[in-house]
Amino acid sequence: MSKKRTGVFVCHCGTNIAATVDVARVAKEMADESTVAFTQEYVYMCSEPGQESVVQAIKDNKLDSVVVTCCSPNLHEKTFRDNAQRAGINNFTCEIANIREQCSWVHADKAKGTEKAIKISRSVVRRVNHNKPMDAIAVPVTKRAMIIGGGVAGIQAALDIGNAGIEVILVEKQATIGGRMLQLSETFPTLDCSQCVLSPKMVEVKRHPKVKLMTYSEVQEVSGSVGSFQVKILKKPTFVDPDKCKICDHCTEVCPVVVPNEYELGLTARRAIYIPYAQAIPASFTLDEDACLGLNPVRCGKCKDVCEAGAINYDMRPQTVTEDVGAIVVATGFDLYDQANMPEMGGGKVEDVLDGLQFERLCSASGATQGHIMRPSDHKVPKDVVFIQCVGSRDPAKHCAYCSKICCMYTAKHARLYKKHVPEGRAYVFYIDIRSGGKGYEEFVQRTMEDDDTLYLRGRVSKLYRKDGKVRVLGTDTLTGQNVEIDADMVVLALAMVPSKGTVEIAKTLKIGRDKDGFLAEAHPKLRPVESVTGGIYLAGAAQAPKDIPETVAQAGAAASKVIALLSQTTLSRSPLIAKVRRSHCTGCGMCVDACPFIAIRLEGGKAVVNEALCEGCGSCSATCLRAAIDVKNVTQLQIHEMIEACLA
Amino acid sequence: MINLQDIRDTARDMLAKGEVRTVIGYRRGTRGMLAEPAFITDPAQADDLVWNPTCFHNLSLYLVEDRKFLAHLRQNPGAPIGIVAKGCDARSIVVLMQEHYFKREDVYIIGVSCEGTGVVDERKLAPHLNGFQASDAVFDGDDFVFTTAQGEKRLPAREVMADRCLECRIPFPKEHNLVFGEDKTGRQLAEPFAALKRFEAQEGGDRWNFWSHHFDRCIRCFACRSVCPMCYCDECVVDSITFPVTSETSAEEKANRIRWIERSATRSENITYLMTRAMHLAGRCTDCGECERACPVNVPIRLLNNKMEREAREKFGFEPGASIGGPSLVASFLDNDPGDFIR
Numbered sequence: 006m007s008k009k010r011t012g013v014f015v016c017h018c019g020t021n022i023a024a025t026v027d028v029a030r031v032a033k034e035m036a037d038e039s040t041v042a043f044t045q046e047y048v049y050m051c052s053e054p055g056q057e058s059v060v061q062a063i064k065d066n067k068l069d070s071v072v073v074t075c076c077s078p079n080l081h082e083k084t085f086r087d088n089a090q091r092a093g094i095n096n097f098t099c100e101i102a103n104i105r106e107q108c109s110w111v112h113a114d115k116a117k118g119t120e121k122a123i124k125i126s127r128s129v130v131r132r133v134n135h136n137k138p139m140d141a142i143a144v145p146v147t148k149r150a151m152i153i154g155g156g157v158a159g160i161q162a163a164l165d166i167g168n169a170g171i172e173v174i175l176v177e178k179q180a181t182i183g184g185r186m187l188q189l190s191e192t193f194p195t196l197d198c199s200q201c202v203l204s205p206k207m208v209e210v211k212r213h214p215k216v217k218l219m220t221y222s223e224v225q226e227v228s229g230s231v232g233s234f235q236v237k238i239l240k241k242p243t244f245v246d247p248d249k250c251k252i253c254d255h256c257t258e259v260c261p262v263v264v265p266n267e268y269e270l271g272l273t274a275r276r277a278i279y280i281p282y283a284q285a286i287p288a289s290f291t292l293d294e295d296a297c298l299g300l301n302p303v304r305c306g307k308c309k310d311v312c313e314a315g316a317i318n319y320d321m322r323p324q325t326v327t328e329d330v331g332a333i334v335v336a337t338g339f340d341l342y343d344q345a346n347m348p349e350m351g352g353g354k355v356e357d358v359l360d361g362l363q364f365e366r367l368c369s370a371s372g373a374t375q376g377h378i379m380r381p382s383d384h385k386v387p388k389d390v391v392f393i394q395c396v397g398s399r400d401p402a403k404h405c406a407y408c409s410k411i412c413c414m415y416t417a418k419h420a421r422l423y424k425k426h427v428p429e430g431r432a433y434v435f436y437i438d439i440r441s442g443g444k445g446y447e448e449f450v451q452r453t454m455e456d457d458d459t460l461y462l463r464g465r466v467s468k469l470y471r472k473d474g475k476v477r478v479l480g481t482d483t484l485t486g487q488n489v490e491i492d493a494d495m496v497v498l499a500l501a502m503v504p505s506k507g508t509v510e511i512a513k514t515l516k517i518g519r520d521k522d523g524f525l526a527e528a529h530p531k532l533r534p535v536e537s538v539t540g541g542i543y544l545a546g547a548a549q550a551p552k553d554i555p556e557t558v559a560q561a562g563a564a565a566s567k568v569i570a571l572l573s574q575t576t577l578s579r580s581p582l583i584a585k586v587r588r589s590h591c592t593g594c595g596m597c598v599d600a601c602p603f604i605a606i607r608l609e610g611g612k613a614v615v616n617e618a619l620c621e622g623c624g625s626c627s628a629t630c631l632r633a634a635i636d637v638k639n640v641t642q643l644q645i646h647e648m649i650e651a652c653l654a
Numbered sequence: 655m656i657n658l659q660d661i662r663d664t665a666r667d668m669l670a671k672g673e674v675r676t677v678i679g680y681r682r683g684t685r686g687m688l689a690e691p692a693f694i695t696d697p698a699q700a701d702d703l704v705w706n707p708t709c710f711h712n713l714s715l716y717l718v719e720d721r722k723f724l725a726h727l728r729q730n731p732g733a734p735i736g737i738v739a740k741g742c743d744a745r746s747i748v749v750l751m752q753e754h755y756f757k758r759e760d761v762y763i764i765g766v767s768c769e770g771t772g773v774v775d776e777r778k779l780a781p782h783l784n785g786f787q788a789s790d791a792v793f794d795g796d797d798f799v800f801t802t803a804q805g806e807k808r809l810p811a812r813e814v815m816a817d818r819c820l821e822c823r824i825p826f827p828k829e830h831n832l833v834f835g836e837d838k839t840g841r842q843l844a845e846p847f848a849a850l851k852r853f854e855a856q857e858g859g860d861r862w863n864f865w866s867h868h869f870d871r872c873i874r875c876f877a878c879r880s881v882c883p884m885c886y887c888d889e890c891v892v893d894s895i896t897f898p899v900t901s902e903t904s905a906e907e908k909a910n911r912i913r914w915i916e917r918s919a920t921r922s923e924n925i926t927y928l929m930t931r932a933m934h935l936a937g938r939c940t941d942c943g944e945c946e947r948a949c950p951v952n953v954p955i956r957l958l959n960n961k962m963e964r965e966a967r968e969k970f971g972f973e974p975g976a977s978i979g980g981p982s983l984v985a986s987f988l989d990n991d992p993g994d995f996i997r
Contacts, residue, residue, distance in 0.1 A: 599985035633891050
């Protein structure tokens with residue numbers, strides 16, 4: 006093998022690098038490396054002239070590999086690899102030495118910083134000596150998408166993708182699509198009826214020729230990678246044939262089992278056979294297997310007897326279906342922070358203390374009270390209602406550190422809805438401060454304060470408890486410095502938004518990361534806000550962060566457009582930097598098989614074998630292998646060894 | 655108490671019926687009281703088998719050797735191998751099966767419980783024998799009885815037992831086809847990791863001096879590696895001399911073989927060797943203590959392995975050799991794995 010001709014291009018990044026690193030010296034030191042044929046420094050290597058000079062230098066000096074010492078490879082690796090290709094050499098012979106994020110930005114001493122930059126650069130030069138030219142792997146794209154979660158985010162994404170002519174599978178865990186938005190009464194700041202806005206979209210998605218709806222279904226397993234995922238979906242039995250069901254309600258009249266209605270957040274009860282809402286889609290009853298006396302005509306069978314349409318079938322069984330899709334949108338939504346974590350707010354045990362969603366159901370025309378606000382304990386109209394904001398939010402010491410973003414707005418809305426229903430009532434709002442950034446939001450809050458005479462008290466509630474048929478709320482008004490005691494008929498807690506239970510599970514199934522608060526992590530907080538870290542998996546809605554409906558819909562649209570862009574390609578090129586087994590060293594212990602997060606390795610004839618279509622080149626296998634029998638291409642043991650040696654020299 | 659005749663009868667019967675092709679056990683050695691590994695293939699030889707306090711060898715090593723030998727001959731195993739296994743040995747066998755080295759049906763484990771005792775540490779025994787060599791050693795309840803030229807010498811087992819046996823938490827082969835002796839799991843002869851705790855109680859400087867001393871003395875004879883059933887790799891990553899060249903080895907691999915360690919037995923290279931070995935045994939070492947016993951210059955190798963074992967146990971709730979099916983320590987990731995060491 007003839008000696009490499011490497012070019013080293015040192016970037017100043019303005020003063021970002023040059024202020025802490027003597028770039029001229031880095032270039033000079035690199036020139037002393039035996040394989041380096043050309044060095045150059047430039048103030049902004051990523052600028053147009055900078056890039057051109059790289060291309061020209063490769064051509065002029067007959068370079069066969071390139072090291073650019075600049076910022077993180079996350080930013081400009083692609084830029085310079087493209088340049089290498091433009092100059093006629095293989096793009097995988099170009100590597101980045103990160104002397105900005107990993108050196109100049111984190112150090113102040115120029116002499117030491119320069120030393121480190123030299124070591125980083127030298128290690129990459131040595132690594133590049135062993136880089137192999139490689140071609141990207143082309144993988145075919147499955148032109149179908151799957152959306153997990155049938156709330157407003159999922160529905161919007163499904164419609165947008167479907168409208169682009171791409172087949173979509175919308176998977177929803179519950180018996181109806183609609184999600185949290187379907188539970189809301191009116192929406193801020195326009196106070197239009199939530200169900201009225203959402204139900205046309207639900208109908209549209211149901212009728213859409215490109216959308217396949219799978220309700221009462223759960224994603225169990227996902228394998229494959231961007232462009233070709235294989236998804237196992239469990240279809241839970243509803244025991245009712247949606248095509249035959251006429252929604253006549255006769256079954257619920259005879260069903261003897263009464264359980265709390267989760268769709269009404271426990272404010273009312275439902276039967277074992279039920280329909281979540283009148284607007285439910287699919288418009289069909291569902292038989293709750295856990296609540297039912299036993300799906301057995303001998304034990305009960307009343308619903309089946311009374312069903313004239315013959316829609317009820319006790320013999321339905323769970324089904325697992327496998328679907329091939331090219332992209333996945335995760336829109337699994339939020340739950341409210343558990344009241345049990347808040348003993349000072351009654352811990353969920355004090356009567357007439359509701360959470361925000363329960364209050365939505367109380368206000369909703371489709372709710373248990375047909376929109377009449379009355380308190381659950383004695384069905385009286387509450388005359389004093391205390392709304393408490395930031396319950397569980399903005400409390401890094403004990404609860405959630407983050408702001409749940411929508412509570413200021415929906416509390417203001419709750420106060421207005423309450424005053425509309427009970428004009429003579431008094432509404433109190435405890436707040437820390439009001440965050441009403443958004444179109445028309447501040448005006449909405451102002452109207453709540455001024456037009457509706459809602460008393461806003463700046464301070465927190467220390468305790469609440471039941472006393473004399475009322476809820477005594479002890480708090481502070483920090484503006485007057487006075488302690489406040491209110492005997493309230495009802496208290497509404499604006500609990501923090503947390504990622505839904507389903508979000509936590511699906512993150513594990515899809516192996517996508519979550520942030521410190523448990524929400525799904527985006528690939529880049531600013532530039533890739535709807536992508537997950539795993540290629541081909543996109544995020545939408547409150548599963549990614551607390552957000553309101555307009556933001557959710559916007560994000561769903563953005564995720565959809567990403568999916569459409571991805572699936573409009575016929576093949577995808579995958580990085581060829583994947584694992585490779587050295588069969589002579591492999592003992593077949595199978596540790597790499599267990600360690601591989603992508604299920605890309607299997608044992609065959611006592612040796613590990615890598616599935617090239619699934620391997621992402623993460624290197625977990627290489628780190629686990631005790632025998633150095635598995636390497637990632639272009640990041641081999643030898644290269645790492647040389648890099649360590651270069652650093653220690 | 656284990657009746658030795660039971661072990662012999664079992665071995666004889668199984669060999670006679672062809673249920674096993676060999677029984678790996680212990681027989682009387684040629685030097686004094688010491689037992690040595692025995693490979694019994696003829697039922698008539700079954701009476702050679704012994705079981706006494708000098709049966710320290712971890713015989714699972716020979717299962718590895720057998721597998722390598724068969725691979726070399728390109729033969730299938732055929733009938734299983736019978737093996738006499740103590741608690742720690744049986745755990746080693748489990749780890750080997752966990753790593754797919756052989757299948758469960760390839761081994762017939764004749765378990766022997768260490769009951770209230772364990773194996774003897776010759777270095778601890780020597781001062782008790784007034785310079786005489788013991789010609790025989792037997793278990794007797796919680797005592798060992800040694801025969802020397804001066805007559806019989808009865809010693810409480812805990813005074814002359816190997817540290818690893820004193821600290822052993824499970825002196826019983828949980829994985830077995832057949833087992834002799836009582837399960838005395840939970841006996842508390844010494845605090846687990848007692849030696850490690852004593853060591854860690856020292857000042858940082860003293861600890862470094864301690865290890866510098868031992869790392870200087872290591873002659874890199876690789877006895878610890880040879881005696882270890884877990885060190886079964888054909889090529890050891892710390893070796894730069896035994897590079898296996900097979901028909902699959904490419905020219906480039908030959909040219910680019912990596913020398914992580916130089917051959918010289920100097921402190922820095924010895925540190926790299928012993929540390930690498932400790933890391934590679936993390937979650938795999940079952941503390942059979944053979945490495946330390948085999949060391950000709952008395953490097954306290956167990957301390958290194960114990961440290962890794964305790965980390966695995968305390969941080970990840972992992973017990974090497976607890977079950978065949980589970981994933982290995984370094985290959986498994988759980989959401990609740992501690993991450994506080996990453997800064």
